[in-house]
Amino acid sequence: MTPPPSVTPALDPEMFDPMCPSSALPFQIGDKWTGMVVLCLEHGRRRFTEIRGPLRGITPKVLTQTLRAMERDGLVVRTAYPEHPPRVEYELTPLGRSLLTLIDAARTWSRSHLAELLRARQAYDAN
Amino acid sequence: MTPPPSVTPALDPEMFDPMCPSSALPFQIGDKWTGMVVLCLEHGRRRFTEIRGPLRGITPKVLTQTLRAMERDGLVVRTAYPEHPPRVEYELTPLGRSLLTLIDAARTWSRSHLAELLRARQAYDAN
DNA sequence: CAGGATCCCATCTGATACTG
DNA sequence: CAGTATCAGATGGGATCCTG
Numbered sequence: 001m002t003p004p005p006s007v008t009p010a011l012d013p014e015m016f017d018p019m020c021p022s023s024a025l026p027f028q029i030g031d032k033w034t035g036m037v038v039l040c041l042e043h044g045r046r047r048f049t050e051i052r053g054p055l056r057g058i059t060p061k062v063l064t065q066t067l068r069a070m071e072r073d074g075l076v077v078r079t080a081y082p083e084h085p086p087r088v089e090y091e092l093t094p095l096g097r098s099l100l101t102l103i104d105a106a107r108t109w110s111r112s113h114l115a116e117l118l119r120a121r122q123a124y125d126a127n
Numbered sequence: 128m129t130p131p132p133s134v135t136p137a138l139d140p141e142m143f144d145p146m147c148p149s150s151a152l153p154f155q156i157g158d159k160w161t162g163m164v165v166l167c168l169e170h171g172r173r174r175f176t177e178i179r180g181p182l183r184g185i186t187p188k189v190l191t192q193t194l195r196a197m198e199r200d201g202l203v204v205r206t207a208y209p210e211h212p213p214r215v216e217y218e219l220t221p222l223g224r225s226l227l228t229l230i231d232a233a234r235t236w237s238r239s240h241l242a243e244l245l246r247a248r249q250a251y252d253a254n
Numbered sequence: 255c256a257g258g259a260t261c262c263c264a265t266c267t268g269a270t271a272c273t274g
Numbered sequence: 275c276a277g278t279a280t281c282a283g284a285t286g287g288g289a290t291c292c293t294g
Contacts, residue, residue, distance in 0.1 A: 002278080024228065025227075026161065027154060027155060027156045027157065027199065027229060028154060028155065030153040032286080034153065035225045042265090047256090048257080049256080057288085058288090059289070059290090059291095060256070060257060060258090061258075061259090061288080062286085062287060062288070063256095063257095063258080064256080065287090071259080072247070072248055072251040073153065073247055073251075074247025074248070074251075075244075083255095084255090084294090085255040085256080086255055086256055086294080087256085088255080095240055095244060096248070096281080098152065098236065098240050099154075099236075100231055101236070102154060102233065102236050105229055106229065107225050109226075109229050111181055112225070113222055116198050116201065117201055117222060119201075120199070120222070121199055121200055123201075124198070124199040124200075125199070158266085159267080165294080174275085175275065175277075177275055184268085185268090186268055187276070187277060187278085188267090188268080188277085189267065191277060191278085192267095207276090210275095211274090212274095212275040212276080213274080213276055215275080215276060215277055216277085
């Protein structure tokens with residue numbers, strides 16, 4: 001018997017390619033993982049472990065820190081169900097969802113300019 | 128005899144109000160000071176000390192680090208004049224100037240949503 | 255399953271002093 | 275003036291182990 005599936009389709013575990021140079025972006029949403037968490041929650045709520053999947057290598061402690069900070073800032077709501085084993089779901093608030101426009105602006109910038117930045121960096125390092 | 132004025136009007140030493148909650152923004156351009164440096168250079172090139180003014184409290188070491196990183200990424204060009212005392216000017220490249228659109232997106236987001244974020248934070252901390 | 259508790263380290267930032 | 279050198283502190287992120 002499979003567990004009841006989330007309302008939303010499963011997250012692609014490789015939605016954040018570690019080889020993608022987005023880590024070179026000259027801007028960041030919140031802390032290191034905040035932007036990726038927002039994207040994980042873009043299409044509906046997710047459980048703790050579900051979010052953890054695409055965030056390759058994040059430890060539970062750090063994910064908890066990230067989610068707590070986001071909850072504090074009103075970006076996500078946390079819902080704990082009194083079950084055993086426990087189940088907790090996180091969902092974007094409208095405020096959290098508003099960050100998507102910023103992430104989109106960042107992506108647009110990247111498509112237009114990131115290659116140039118990386119070229120400049122290589123050229124500089126060649127000397 | 129006053130020194131030859133920069134091409135551009137002087138920077139307002141209080142253009143970055145330390146009491147302004149922009150430090151609470153859930154996003155950041157580059158490192159801590161990068162976004163502010165971009166804004167300092169928005170209207171033309173500036174000398175090292177000129178940039179340092181509005182960036183209250185930045186040490187020369189950190190400003191140098193910031194500017195070097197920006198030069199590496201092709202965001203600014205550094206021009207040193209062989210004079211005594213030395214004179215160095217920094218100027219945004221078109222790539223660096225392209226960040227202004229992102230900064231603008233951030234500002235737009237702030238105007239619409241930052242107050243709400245701060246309210247959520249206060250409410251959370253009240254418990 | 256969803257975390258809490260500890261420990262540790264790298265990085266970032268700043269303070270201070272000095273120099274071509 | 276525009277840095278460099280050195281040192282100290284804070285902070286963030288991660289590894290590991292443990293638990294309701």
